[in-house]
Amino acid sequence: MDTATALVEENRRLGELLRTADPATPVPTCPEWTLKQLLTHVGRGYRWAATIVRERADERVDIRTVADGKPPADDPVGWLAEGPRLLVEAVADTGADVPVWTFTGAKPAAWWIRRWLHETTVHRADATIALGVPFVIEAGLAADGVSEWLDVLASRRVPDAGPALPEDATLHLHATDDGLGTAGEWLVRSEGGRVAWEHGHGKGAAAVRGSAADLLQAVLRRIPADDPRLQVLGDAAAWRTWLERTPF
Numbered sequence: 001m002d003t004a005t006a007l008v009e010e011n012r013r014l015g016e017l018l019r020t021a022d023p024a025t026p027v028p029t030c031p032e033w034t035l036k037q038l039l040t041h042v043g044r045g046y047r048w049a050a051t052i053v054r055e056r057a058d059e060r061v062d063i064r065t066v067a068d069g070k071p072p073a074d075d076p077v078g079w080l081a082e083g084p085r086l087l088v089e090a091v092a093d094t095g096a097d098v099p100v101w102t103f104t105g106a107k108p109a110a111w112w113i114r115r116w117l118h119e120t121t122v123h124r125a126d127a128t129i130a131l132g133v134p135f136v137i138e139a140g141l142a143a144d145g146v147s148e149w150l151d152v153l154a155s156r157r158v159p160d161a162g163p164a165l166p167e168d169a170t171l172h173l174h175a176t177d178d179g180l181g182t183a184g185e186w187l188v189r190s191e192g193g194r195v196a197w198e199h200g201h202g203k204g205a206a207a208v209r210g211s212a213a214d215l216l217q218a219v220l221r222r223i224p225a226d227d228p229r230l231q232v233l234g235d236a237a238a239w240r241t242w243l244e245r246t247p248f
Helices: 003-019 035-054 076-094 111-131 141-155 213-217 238-246
Strands: 170-175 185-191 194-199 206-210 229-233
Touching: 003 076, 003 111, 035 076, 035 111, 076 111, 111 141, 111 194, 111 213, 141 170, 141 185, 141 194, 141 213, 170 213, 170 238, 206 213, 206 238, 229 238
Parallel strands: 170 206
Antiparallel strands: 170 185, 185 194, 206 229
16 A cells, blocks of 8 residues: 555545544644644644645745634534545645745655645544544554654754663664564654664664554553563663653
């Protein structure tokens, strides 16, 4: 499944969750949000990214200026579902390889499709947590979400609180799903205090094992560092510190 198709499918699955849910339901993993605010954030975000791409923006666009940025009261899920089409069409019209502004520096326009694919998967996890239902995601997609998040972290400056990992420490993330190969293993380290990573297997100060879905939720702090679905080997404090210093 290509990235654009996956985005549409993840959006559909999120919409199915939200269609019959009480929009006032609190979202524990997004403090002070309700499901209505979650829906608005995702739907407006698609339109914001589409605007950036369509305008070939070379600086941040104020999200408050984006057209059609609020869901209609009569069909909020339909409004949400329209977002991926707007973004995919904007990328096709502008050109997938045309550089545009992103919060990680100038990137090809198609970068925004992958970014909103994984923004959607994680907010679908938020919705499942709020509603008390299982979060189910294809292992390869979840693994790509971990990689995409590590790419975002690698673009950042050193956190004010200090490096996420000491210079001599490595964090090994290992997805236990069958068939992922090296795409399901990550070696994370510090280089000059900034996050650096590569796919691979190796010994680290800490190793964290779990399904790709659980690792995705863990690195994005949707489940606790010591969640029983995770196996943490070695220096658990290094793992906790890394999470504390790599918020979104």
